[in-house]
Amino acid sequence: MNDSTQVQPWVQQLRTLLLTDLCDSTALVERIGDLAAAELFRDHDRLVLQLQRQWRGQLIDRSDGLLLLFERPLDGLCFALDYTQGLLGLGSLHGVVLLARQGLHVGEVLTWRNSDEAVRLGAKSLEVEGLAKPMAARLMSMARPGQLLLSAVAESLTHRAALDLGERGERLRWKSHGRWRFKGIPTGMEIHEVSESPTPPSRAPRSSPKAWRDIPLWRRALMSAIATALLAAMALVVWFIVRPPPAIAFAARDWVVLADVRNLTSDQQLQDSLQQAFRISLEQSRFVNVLSDLKVRNTLGHMRRNANDKLDRATASEIALRDGVRAVLLPVVIEVGGQVEVSLEVIDPNSQVTVHTESAKGRGLESILGLVDGVTGRMRLSLGEKVQALAAASTPLPRVTTANLDALRAYARGQQAYVRDQLDDAIGFFQQALTMDPGFALAYLGVFRATISQGRFEESEPWLRKALPLREHLAAREQLLIDAWATEFGPQPAVHAPRKWKALAMTFPDFHAASAHYAWWQFSLGNFQQAYDWASRIALNKYPQRYLPLDLMARVRLAQNRYDEALALFAESERVGQIPMSRRHASALVAAGRWMEAEKAMSALRVGKDDLFAYMDKIVYRVDRREWDAATDLANQAIRDAAGEEILISAPFRITRLFLQARSGHGGDAQEAADLARKLLAVAAADSGVADDLIGLAIAALRVEQLQTGKPAEADLVDRVAAMAKAEGNPVKTGLAAMLQAENLRLQDDPRGAIALLHPHMNGSEHFQLHVALRDALYDVGDVSAASAQERWLSRNRGRAFADPTSVQGFVPLNVDDSREA
Numbered sequence: 171m172n173d174s175t176q177v178q179p180w181v182q183q184l185r186t187l188l189l190t191d192l193c194d195s196t197a198l199v200e201r202i203g204d205l206a207a208a209e210l211f212r213d214h215d216r217l218v219l220q221l222q223r224q225w226r227g228q229l230i231d232r233s234d235g236l237l238l239l240f241e242r243p244l245d246g247l248c249f250a251l252d253y254t255q256g257l258l259g260l261g262s263l264h265g266v267v268l269l270a271r272q273g274l275h276v277g278e279v280l281t282w283r284n285s286d287e288a289v290r291l292g293a294k295s296l297e298v299e300g301l302a303k304p305m306a307a308r309l310m311s312m313a314r315p316g317q318l319l320l321s322a323v324a325e326s327l328t329h330r331a332a333l334d335l336g337e338r339g340e341r342l343r344w345k346s347h348g349r350w351r352f353k354g355i356p357t358g359m360e361i362h363e364v365s366e367s368p369t370p371p372s373r374a375p376r377s378s379p380k381a382w383r384d385i386p387l388w389r390r391a392l393m394s395a396i397a398t399a400l401l402a403a404m405a406l407v408v409w410f411i412v413r414p415p416p417a418i419a420f421a422a423r424d425w426v427v428l429a430d431v432r433n434l435t436s437d438q439q440l441q442d443s444l445q446q447a448f449r450i451s452l453e454q455s456r457f458v459n460v461l462s463d464l465k466v467r468n469t470l471g472h473m474r475r476n477a478n479d480k481l482d483r484a485t486a487s488e489i490a491l492r493d494g495v496r497a498v499l500l501p502v503v504i505e506v507g508g509q510v511e512v513s514l515e516v517i518d519p520n521s522q523v524t525v526h527t528e529s530a531k532g533r534g535l536e537s538i539l540g541l542v543d544g545v546t547g548r549m550r551l552s553l554g555e556k557v558q559a560l561a562a563a564s565t566p567l568p569r570v571t572t573a574n575l576d577a578l579r580a581y582a583r584g585q586q587a588y589v590r591d592q593l594d595d596a597i598g599f600f601q602q603a604l605t606m607d608p609g610f611a612l613a614y615l616g617v618f619r620a621t622i623s624q625g626r627f628e629e630s631e632p633w634l635r636k637a638l639p640l641r642e643h644l645a646a647r648e649q650l651l652i653d654a655w656a657t658e659f660g661p662q663p664a665v666h667a668p669r670k671w672k673a674l675a676m677t678f679p680d681f682h683a684a685s686a687h688y689a690w691w692q693f694s695l696g697n698f699q700q701a702y703d704w705a706s707r708i709a710l711n712k713y714p715q716r717y718l719p720l721d722l723m724a725r726v727r728l729a730q731n732r733y734d735e736a737l738a739l740f741a742e743s744e745r746v747g748q749i750p751m752s753r754r755h756a757s758a759l760v761a762a763g764r765w766m767e768a769e770k771a772m773s774a775l776r777v778g779k780d781d782l783f784a785y786m787d788k789i790v791y792r793v794d795r796r797e798w799d800a801a802t803d804l805a806n807q808a809i810r811d812a813a814g815e816e817i818l819i820s821a822p823f824r825i826t827r828l829f830l831q832a833r834s835g836h837g838g839d840a841q842e843a844a845d846l847a848r849k850l851l852a853v854a855a856a857d858s859g860v861a862d863d864l865i866g867l868a869i870a871a872l873r874v875e876q877l878q879t880g881k882p883a884e885a886d887l888v889d890r891v892a893a894m895a896k897a898e899g900n901p902v903k904t905g906l907a908a909m910l911q912a913e914n915l916r917l918q919d920d921p922r923g924a925i926a927l928l929h930p931h932m933n934g935s936e937h938f939q940l941h942v943a944l945r946d947a948l949y950d951v952g953d954v955s956a957a958s959a960q961e962r963w964l965s966r967n968r969g970r971a972f973a974d975p976t977s978v979q980g981f982v983p984l985n986v987d988d989s990r991e992a
Contacts, residue, residue, distance in 0.1 A: 227249055318363060600617045
């Protein structure tokens with residue numbers, strides 16, 4: 171099925187919803203006539219469009235009323251206020267009175283895009299559902315003409331933020347209309363109204379069968395006056411006893427910036443340990459998200475500040491404002507006379523005022539980790555996290571880290587080096603932590619992450635194996651993380667790993683690495699739209715490496731032959747990452763047929779030992795231009811520069827050279843292809859971590875052998891690679907193995923058997939080369955019409971040919987040649 175006709179999967183998002191209803195619009199048309207009404211409504215639409223652009227609203231529905239979504243509650247409030255004023259001016263211009271009822275609510279909604287076909291038939295492009303939508307509708311229907319009603323959560327998020335509006339915010343009038351109940355919703359809700367001076371607040375909203383005032387029995391009849399007096403007296407006493415500090419508006423999965431610890435102890439070497447302890451304790455929460463160290467460093471760079479600047483109250487608050495973060499958390503540790511006090515302040519980044527504090531005291535520095543646990547736990551509760559969720563998500567710090575503060579300090583320094591991409595230093599610090607505490611699970615995981623980030627797969631796996639027996643000493647998120655990585659090195663990773671990454675992403679939606687891994691798996695498995703949707707979930711401002719999902723989204727659009735979108739996304743990725751034009755961007759220009767730009771981009775690509783993969787893009791460019799000698803020279807140069815690299819890196823270039831020799835008529839050693847395939851399969855059998863890619867490369871080598879000789883590839887090797895592909899469970903590789911078997915049948919004069927073998931694998935996510943094999947078999951049986959259809963598919967899917975990620979791009983030269991030939 172064409173991607174354009176598919177409905178995209180739903181996405182769950184926290185959004186501000188505004189529902190409006192233009193009062194008495196039908197009667198207005200009857201009163202002023204159709205022509206005058208048409209002119210009025212044209213002006214009304216212009217007003218809505220202007221405000222929508224000004225306040226970044228997303229218009230979902232429009233008739234007599236509007237349904238809009240906003241990312242920021244304050245934007246929704248400003249739209250509503252300006253809409254009220256705009257209607258008054260519009261009505262005055264046309265000699266009528268225009269008033270609207272409006273309801274503003276903040277909550278989670280489900281959104282999904284309708285297919286292009288459905289939109290053409292009259293459907294909306296974007297659908298919105300979820301409990302938040304009827305809640306906003308209830309508020310709107312309760313409102314009187316000209317009245318703007320807000321739910322309690324919307325009021326709490328907008329009232330404080332309104333200070334950002336300056337004088338206008340000071341003119342706003344806020345009024346509570348008490349607690350109300352809604353039909354079908356078990357709990358009541360406080361309803362608020364906001365209006366702009368000189369307009370006074372309206373009367374209380376109207377009760378209806380669907381919404382009514384929640385008045386307790388004790389407030390009725392004669393008891394009301396007595397109860398009021400008693401409550402007033404009790405409230406006064408309670409106020410003077412407890413006087414609770416002001417709370418900051420906070421919602422589930424809101425973000426905080428963790429400022430640097432103010433270490434007022436006798437041991438200044440504790441600084442890194444304390445910082446890491448607070449971060450690890452807070453990051454166990456599924457309610458509070460902590461802005462990553464890498465994102466903080468990036469934001470400091472945008473502020474033209476040194477990435478190592480101290481995060482004091484002012485600097486952390488500026489970062490929070492820039493990144494749209496709700497609060498700053500400032501930890502303080504004090505030691506006086508052997509007694510230690512740990513406190514954690516919540517700071518409003520707008521005013522830099524402390525709005526809440528939690529603290530705990532203990533004896534001696536050895537009590538610090540327990541105190542940090544207690545303080546962060548109470549802080550999470552005060553921000554709104556449920557007691558049950560806190561208990562389920564939190565494990566004591568000494569258990570998830572180490573009781574050895576020196577080991578924790580070494581681990582913290584390893585984390586700092588890892589964030590700075592100083593991977594060798596990071597490995598050294600993590601190993602130092604392990605010498606101090608051999609049971610430090612996070613440190614084993616740290617060595618694994620740093621090693622695999624260097625592409626050293628064989629060296630990384632033993633560290634993962636050492637961490638696995640200590641799984642219970644990790645926090646819930648890291649337990650899921652280590653489970654996911656274990657499946658990558660276990661049997662059938664294509665079957666099990668995507669499920670594990672998805673489970674981690676669904677449990678911790680703001681742990682971006684999980685969504686990134688799942689998106690990559692979907693891309694490599696040919697599920698392009700799923701890959702795009704999951705990558706887009708993390709192409710957000712708070713993801714420190716946002717350029718990476720943008721790059722993957724670009725590659726998906728290229729695979730879908732949507733060239734303009736792909737090129738725009740590549741450019742956006744490079745802008746965000748502040749990097750030069752990527753090799754994939756250059757190849758996309760070739761695929762799109764933008765020859766002059768492609769020539770310039772390819773000329774600018776630098777190749778060598780430090781950037782081996784760029785060789786493949788330059789080779790493919792020459793293949794597309796039919797410059798066989800130039801392509802072969804590049805392949806030879808790549809092979810020389812890849813000498814000493816593991817076979818996963820060097821083999822694609824050796825396979826490419828054999829292909830180029832066969833394609834250009836320069837011969838080549840067919841036995842070399844078979845020997846290379848045999849070696850790849852031997853390494854795959856010994857190294858499960860990269861077996862999937864090695865099997866794919868072995869298939870590519872045997873495919874080249876078939877092209878070189880025009881004869882079937884070695885039967886025992888083809889059978890062996892098919893068995894190993896089946897055992898791995900990757901449908902792309904099993905399809906490619908079937909392609910090898912089918913081509914052997916065709917070369918043995920059994921094209922019908924080849925077609926029968928290929929058809930079960932043609933499901934929309936199949937590899938490009940299957941269409942090549944099917945085309946050849948169809949020509950051999952004389953079905954010219956069906957073969958021509960495959961030719962058209964090959965010629966129309968040049969983007970897919972170039973974007974193919976299979977086995978380190980080992981098939982791309984073959985793909986591009988076949989697409990150009992078609």
